Amino acid sequence: MSKIIIKDAVKKYGDNVVVSGLNVEIGDNELFTLLGPSGCGKTTLLRMIAGFNSIEGGDFYFNEKRINDMAPEKRNIGMVFQNYAIFPHLTVRENVEFGLKNRKYDKALMTEETNKFLKAMQIDAFADRLPEKLSGGQQQRVALARALVIKPDVLLMDEPLSNLDAKLRLEMRRFIRKIQKEVGITTVYVTHDQEEAMAISDKIAVMKDGVIQHLGTPEDIYKRPKNAFVANFIGTSNFVNAKLKAGKVCFSDEYEISIEALKDKKDQDLVVSVRPEEFVIVQNDQVGIRGIIKDTSYLGMNTHYFIELSEDNTVEVIQESADALIPDNTPISLQVKSHKINIFDERGSENLLRCDSFESA
Amino acid sequence: MKAHNKFQLDIWGFITLSVLVLYGCFLIYPLGNLMKQAVYNAETGVWTLDYFVKFFSKNYYFTTLFNSFKVSLAATFFSLALGAPLAYIYTIYEIKGKAILNIGIIIASMSAPFIGAYSWILLLGRSGVITTFFKNMNIETPTIYGFFGILFVLTLQLFPLVFLYVRGALKNIDSSLIEASQSMGCRGVKLFAKIIMPLIVPTLLASGLLVFMRSFADFGTPMLIGEGYRTFPVTLYNEFISEVGGDDGFAAAIAIIAIMITTVVFLLQKYIGSRKAFSMNSLHPIEAKKITGIQNIIVHIVAYIPVCIAILPQLYVFYTSFKNTKGMIFVEGYSFNSYVSMFDKLGRSIQNSIIIPLLALIAIILLAVLISYLVVRRKNTLTNTLDIISMIPYIVPGTVVGISLLTAFNQKPLLLSGGILIMVIALVIRRLPYTIRSSVAILQQIPMCIEEAAISLGTPKMKAFFKVTVPMMRAGILSGAILSWVTMISELSTAIILYTGKTKTLTVAIYTEVIRGNYGIAASLSTLLTLFTILSLLLFAKISKGKDISI
Numbered sequence: 088m089s090k091i092i093i094k095d096a097v098k099k100y101g102d103n104v105v106v107s108g109l110n111v112e113i114g115d116n117e118l119f120t121l122l123g124p125s126g127c128g129k130t131t132l133l134r135m136i137a138g139f140n141s142i143e144g145g146d147f148y149f150n151e152k153r154i155n156d157m158a159p160e161k162r163n164i165g166m167v168f169q170n171y172a173i174f175p176h177l178t179v180r181e182n183v184e185f186g187l188k189n190r191k192y193d194k195a196l197m198t199e200e201t202n203k204f205l206k207a208m209q210i211d212a213f214a215d216r217l218p219e220k221l222s223g224g225q226q227q228r229v230a231l232a233r234a235l236v237i238k239p240d241v242l243l244m245d246e247p248l249s250n251l252d253a254k255l256r257l258e259m260r261r262f263i264r265k266i267q268k269e270v271g272i273t274t275v276y277v278t279h280d281q282e283e284a285m286a287i288s289d290k291i292a293v294m295k296d297g298v299i300q301h302l303g304t305p306e307d308i309y310k311r312p313k314n315a316f317v318a319n320f321i322g323t324s325n326f327v328n329a330k331l332k333a334g335k336v337c338f339s340d341e342y343e344i345s346i347e348a349l350k351d352k353k354d355q356d357l358v359v360s361v362r363p364e365e366f367v368i369v370q371n372d373q374v375g376i377r378g379i380i381k382d383t384s385y386l387g388m389n390t391h392y393f394i395e396l397s398e399d400n401t402v403e404v405i406q407e408s409a410d411a412l413i414p415d416n417t418p419i420s421l422q423v424k425s426h427k428i429n430i431f432d433e434r435g436s437e438n439l440l441r442c443d444s445f446e447s448a
Numbered sequence: 449m450k451a452h453n454k455f456q457l458d459i460w461g462f463i464t465l466s467v468l469v470l471y472g473c474f475l476i477y478p479l480g481n482l483m484k485q486a487v488y489n490a491e492t493g494v495w496t497l498d499y500f501v502k503f504f505s506k507n508y509y510f511t512t513l514f515n516s517f518k519v520s521l522a523a524t525f526f527s528l529a530l531g532a533p534l535a536y537i538y539t540i541y542e543i544k545g546k547a548i549l550n551i552g553i554i555i556a557s558m559s560a561p562f563i564g565a566y567s568w569i570l571l572l573g574r575s576g577v578i579t580t581f582f583k584n585m586n587i588e589t590p591t592i593y594g595f596f597g598i599l600f601v602l603t604l605q606l607f608p609l610v611f612l613y614v615r616g617a618l619k620n621i622d623s624s625l626i627e628a629s630q631s632m633g634c635r636g637v638k639l640f641a642k643i644i645m646p647l648i649v650p651t652l653l654a655s656g657l658l659v660f661m662r663s664f665a666d667f668g669t670p671m672l673i674g675e676g677y678r679t680f681p682v683t684l685y686n687e688f689i690s691e692v693g694g695d696d697g698f699a700a701a702i703a704i705i706a707i708m709i710t711t712v713v714f715l716l717q718k719y720i721g722s723r724k725a726f727s728m729n730s731l732h733p734i735e736a737k738k739i740t741g742i743q744n745i746i747v748h749i750v751a752y753i754p755v756c757i758a759i760l761p762q763l764y765v766f767y768t769s770f771k772n773t774k775g776m777i778f779v780e781g782y783s784f785n786s787y788v789s790m791f792d793k794l795g796r797s798i799q800n801s802i803i804i805p806l807l808a809l810i811a812i813i814l815l816a817v818l819i820s821y822l823v824v825r826r827k828n829t830l831t832n833t834l835d836i837i838s839m840i841p842y843i844v845p846g847t848v849v850g851i852s853l854l855t856a857f858n859q860k861p862l863l864l865s866g867g868i869l870i871m872v873i874a875l876v877i878r879r880l881p882y883t884i885r886s887s888v889a890i891l892q893q894i895p896m897c898i899e900e901a902a903i904s905l906g907t908p909k910m911k912a913f914f915k916v917t918v919p920m921m922r923a924g925i926l927s928g929a930i931l932s933w934v935t936m937i938s939e940l941s942t943a944i945i946l947y948t949g950k951t952k953t954l955t956v957a958i959y960t961e962v963i964r965g966n967y968g969i970a971a972s973l974s975t976l977l978t979l980f981t982i983l984s985l986l987l988f989a990k991i992s993k994g995k996d997i998s999i
Contacts, residue, residue, distance in 0.1 A: 139900050160903045160912075172901035176919045186905030230901075237905060 089149040089240040089273050090115050091136065097144030098131050098297070105131050106297040109145070113275065113290075118267050120276045122284040123294035124320070129277045130245055132294075136275060137243050138162055149240055160189075165234030165272075169246040171226045173218040179229050180205070180214040186237035204232040207266065224255045231263070235270055242267070242274040248283060260287050281321050285309065293317050310427075315435025318360040325366070325402035327376065329357045329430075336430065339396075340377045344425045348440055356433040359423070363405040367422045368392065368413070375420025378402070380413055394421065459910055463818055464830050470815075471837050474873050478856035479844070485700035485855065499701035509683065513705060516679040519595060520664040523602040527659045528652060530603065530754055531610025536640060538611075539618045542736045543751050551985075556758040557608030558981050560938035560955055562668025563974045565601045566962045567761030568592050569673060570768065597673040602663045604758045609662075610655045617651035618644070623734045649724045657717040661710060665845030667941040668959065680706050681847045681941065688851050688945070696855065703848040710843040762978055769975045773968035786968035790976075793957060793969055801954040801980075804868060805936035808875035812883050813929050815876070817921065820887035821913065825896065842881040849874055850945030866948045874942040879932045883925075890924035891917070923991065930988040934981055954980075 091113040098106040106128045113119045121129035134140040136147060138159030147154050154162055165186075174182050183204060187197045205211040208228040210221075218226055227247060234242060247263070248256045264287050267274050278284050284291050285305040292302045293316075301313040312318035315326065330337045334350040336357065337343045369375050381401065382393040390412060392404045404421065413419065430439045489496050503509045538546065571578050572592040582589045591597065621644065629635075629643045645652075670679040680702060688699040739747065772781040819838055822831040841849065853874055857864035864870040894917060902912035940955045947956045954977050961970035 137900075137904060139903075158908070159900070160906050160908055163906075164904050166901060166904035168897040168901060170895060170897065172895065172897040174898065174902070174916055174920075185902065185907075189906035233901075233905065243904075 091119075091241060091273060091275065092148040093132075093136075093145065094148075095145035096132065096135065096142065096147065098128070098135060098140065099143045104297070106135075109297065109299060111292060111299065111302065113273060116271045116273055117289045118264070118274045118276060118287060120278060120284045120288040120291045121294055122278055122281060122291050122320075125279060127294040128297035129279075129294050131297075133243055133245055133275055133277050136241070137164055137166055163237070163240045165237060165239035165242045167227075167230045167234050167242070167244040167247045169249055171223075171230045171250075173226050173229055173233075175217070175219055178215050178217055179210060179221070182218065182229055183232045183236055185233060190237060200236055204236045207269075208232040223251050224259060227251065227259060228262075231266065235266070235272070239272070242272050244274065244276045246277055246279070248278070249280070256283070263287065285321070293320060295320075311438060311441050312360070312429060313438050313441065315358055315360060315431050318429055318431075323363055323403060324360040324429075325363065325404075326435075327359045327361060327396070327400070327402070329359045331355050331357055338376050340375065340420070342375050342420075342422070344423065346425060346430070346440070349430065352439065357439075358431045358433065358435045360429045360431065361402070361423050362427070363391070363403045365424045365427045366402070366404040367424065368394075368404060368406060369420050369422055370413075370417075373420055373422075375422045377418065377420050380415050380417050380419060383412060383415060385412065394419065396421075460822065460826050464822055464826070464834060467815065467819060467822075468830070468834060468837070471834070474853070475837065475840060475877055478852035479840075481856045482700045482703055482848070482852040485697050486704045487701075489697060499695075499698045500705070502698065503701055503705065509702070512678045512680045512683040513702075513709070515595075515677060516664055516681070516706075517709065519598050519602070519670075519677075519679060520660050522599050523606060523663040524656050524660045526599065526603040527607040527610050528656055531607040531655070532614045532648070532652060533640075534607070534751065534754060535611045535614035535618060536644060537747060537751055538615060538736075539734055540736060541747050541751075542738045543748060549751065549755050552755050552759045553608045553611055554985060555762060555978070555982060556605070556755070557612065558934050558938070558985065559605075559762055559978060560668065560940060560958075561601065561605045561662075561666055562672055562940060562955075562959060562962075563765060563938075563977070564605050564761040565597075565669040565672045566967075566970065567765045567974075568597070568601055570967065571761070571764060572597075573673075593673050593675045594677040598670050598677065598679070601669050601673065602666065604754075604761075605669075606659045606662060607754065608758060609658055610652075613651050613655035613658075614648055617648045619733050621647055621734060623732045626734060646724075650721050653717050653721045653724070657714065660713055661843065661845075664706075664710060665847065665941060667847055667944060672962065681845060684847050684851070685944070699851060700855070703845075703851060706848060707844055710845065714843045765971045765974045766978070768967065769971035771968065771971075773966075776965035776967065778967065786972040790969050790972045793961065793966075793973075795952060795957075796950065797952045797954050797957040798976075800868070800951055801937055801977075804871050804951070804953065805875060805933055805939075807868070807872045808879065808936060809929055809933055811872065811876045812879055812932060813925060815880060816883040816887045816928075817918065817925065819880075819884050820891050821917070823884075824888055824891045825899075838884050839881050841877045846874075846878055846939070846941030847945060849878055850942035853877075853942075854945060865946070866951070868951055871943060871946050871951055871953075874946055875936050875939065878939070878942065879936060883928050883932055886928040887921065887925060890921050894920050926991050927988055930984055930991065934984050934988075937980055937984075938977060 091111075093109060093111045096106055096109040097104070109132065121132060123129045131140055135142050138154070138157065142155050149162070174185065177185065180201060183201045184197055187200060192200070202211065205214055208231055210225055210228045210232065213221060213225060218229060221229065230247070244263075248259055251259060260283055276284075276287065288305055290303065291305055291308055293300045293308060295316055301308055301317045308317060308321050312321060312324075315324075318324040319326075327338060331349060331352060332354050334352070335343050335345050336349065336359065338359075376396055378394040378396040380392050381395045384391040384393075385408065388408060389405050390408045392406065392413065393401055394404055395401045402421070431437060432439060486499055487495055487497060489498065537543075538549075543549070568576075569592060570576055572589065573579065576592070579589050592600070625643060625647075626639065629639055634642055665681060667681040667685060670677065671682050671685070674682060684699055684702050684706070687695060687702065768778060769786050770782045770784070771778045772783050772785060773779065819834060823835045844852075853870055854865050856862065857870060864873070898920070899912050899917055902916045903909060907915060937953075938955055939953075940959060943953050943956050944959065947953065954973060958970050958973045958977065961967075961973060
């Protein structure tokens with residue numbers, strides 16, 4: 088059980104700077120996710136915490152203990168790898184016992200602990216089999232048992248579910264969440280799957296180009312993304328251009344809304360991010376951004392409309408399915424739910440609706 | 449993750465340096481020494497290029513090198529032309545008795561080449577069985593001596609190598625590629641030429657290189673049946689061994705020239721090979737299909753004949769080992785007499801043929817595991833250097849290795865000649881490149897994260913390597929080791945230079961008996977060696993569980 092504190096972390100491969108000046112604090116027993124597209128530096132950072140990547144600058148702490156120069160085998164970490172890294176020449180039980188043997192556990196205690204975790208992971212039936220006969224999900228449980236049985240200070244998971252099929256992925260992520268809470272262990276979880284990150288995490292750090300773009304709870308990140316990249320990466324967002332004029336947000340087609348928080352801001356160009364469920368389709372010449380329905384997907388509870396606003400901007404709108412679908416090529420207007428949408432500056436780099444009260448949340 | 453490790457003097461850094469020192473002592477120093485001899489006249493104490501001038505100005509010497517080149521190139525061509533199509537036929541058609549034919553091919557490729565040569569003398573030589581048979585019917589048979597004889601024996605000896613390589617490569621071609629091309633109307637010979645051939649070009653080049661190096665460096669075959677057709681290993685041996693008129697400096701010059709040629713061929717192969725490489729992984733390997741009628745008969749004939757001819761010398765040697773002999777000729781009747789008199793001639797050669805390769809094998813396995821780990825997992829300038837150095841013996845002919853070791857270590861304080869150690873060292877140096885290559889290939893298959901998992905569970909690095917990685921490499925290394933073992937027990941070209949009465953090996957014993965004309969004893973010794981080989985291969989098959997042989 089440890090806090091993890093990272094100060095000014097720097098990672099370089101030759102002259103290529105992958106991570107520069109990164110700061111983060113991960114709380115006790117927290118499930119903390121590093122989320123980002125491939126090449127964003129999330130795995131690199133995880134491996135720096137594990138000790139498999141060298142640290143070119145900054146300080147890494149587990150609680151008060153600085154670990155920069157500590158050998159990985161001394162850091163007391165549990166690690167779960169993308170391809171499980173199960174030892175193929177050892178049985179399931181021997182795999183789980185492996186770390187305990189290194190810690191010179193007493194034989195009886197070792198068996199007891201191993202059995203406990205084999206049971207918790209529901210793999211006790213395969214204890215004496217070689218891992219090659221196991222399915223992906225079972226192998227993943229072995230990997231998890233092996234990492235947890237040594238009672239590590241932190242658990243590191245590198246895209247642990249990406250090799251599983253969709254159904255198993257859902258099952259395993261609930262399982263991981265449950266076990267993590269039961270055992271109560273600080274966990275750093277790496278994934279590129281935003282839905283997985285949302286479902287599993289206490290806190291998420293969205294990363295891009297080695298920089299944390301937004302660090303917050305899943306709810307915070309979804310509702311008030313710090314910039315347009317985060318808005319686009321987490322869930323689906325439509326982007327519409329607008330102008331701020333005398334405190335009012337002016338869209339095309341003379342559609343305007345007023346937003347309390349922007350009242351005193353100076354006039355400027357805006358990028359407005361609207362999630363598919365934050366649009367309202369209106370007909371009968373009501374005011375709104377005009378568009379034409381181009382395509383429709385009926386998914387039962389909801390209906391997805393793809394609406395062309397201009398030649399180069401088609402937006403996705405989700406509505407609760409009504410009695411009758413609106414036929415394709417119908418001209419309609421779109422209004423927005425003004426308390427839900429997010430408004431960014433011209434470059435999409437700052438959310439104008441975020442205030443400091445959010446930061447501390 | 450790309451590794452940009454800097455050199456560190458930890459335990460692995462220490463191992464890197466130690467291995468480099470070993471290579472320095474037993475490879476670089478002897479070869480450097482040889483190079484010095486080639487350009488330095490010890491009697492007059494002057495640096496000179498006289499030896500090279502002598503070599504190139506006298507047609508007598510120059511021809512030997514040209515001859516070697518010619519016969520090796522021809523042998524490479526014919527081995528490829530025979531081995532590759534045969535492998536293709538074996539892959540796409542169902543052939544009765546395929547398993548037995550496979551064993552036959554492996555035995556043919558694993559036996560010592562000069563045994564084949566001497567057996568062909570018994571069959572097609574001046575008073576050979578086949579020659580005499582046809583002579584009685586007044587039919588001239590082609591001679592087994594000279595260029596065509598060497599080419600014939602080498603091709604039969606080496607096409608199985610191509611066969612084994614190409615079969616392995618064909619297993620990696622997905623049958624969907626074939627089906628796709630057939631669906632577009634490309635089939636039969638055109639399919640082979642347009643799709644299959646280009647895909648296996650890297651394999652063809654690699655096996656071609658191996659065949660070239662083996663035939664270029666082969667000492668036994670041209671020595672026995674070359675007669676007037678002199679090749680470079682024979683000339684080298686004669687220059688070096690003969691007590692009158694021999695000249696060590698001149699021998700050294702010949703050796704250096706030979707190395708230059710093999711280096712050029714090696715680099716050329718690498719250059720072409722690197723531009724034609726594909727990575728393939730097949731989910732559905734090509735399945736052999738059953739055919740019927742006349743086509744089936746033709747396929748069977750084509751499949752059986754080369755294998756039968758290749759294995760014929762082994763069978764004939766086996767047969768003659770039970771014949772009665774009188775002086776140098778075989779006479780009527782069968783007995784174990786050859787085996788009985790064999791034991792008088794054996795001396796320590798059986799023990800030597802086990803102890804020397806065994807010691808070499810232990811060293812090879814240990815070094816190969818360490819070096820492959822350094823090369824794959826600890827990339828830095830120093831380990832890259834090590835990688836390159838470790839490949840040098842691949843292009844140095846065995847005779848040259850033998851001579852360089854002998855000249856480097858034949859006086860105090862570095863007196864090793866005449867002992868077992870020098871023969872062990874020679875074998876280690878010669879076989880190591882192959883074992884390193886196969887270990888590297890195995891190690892590259894094992895993801896680094898397995899080792900990291902062990903470390904994250906609290907295992908120190910070195911222990912993680914030996915407790916997790918080595919056990920995972922074990923099967924692959926072991927099967928590679930057995931193949932090394934098989935080639936080492938039939939090794940002749942360095943042993944012939946380094947042996948003394950005490951350290952005579954089985955192959956040397958066979959060779960000397962053949963030279964003396966004691967064909968009966970030679971046959972029984974050869975049978976013993978073949979038996980050794982077969983037993984080792986059976987062990988290989990058991991350990992590798994039907995995986996491919998790659999040499």
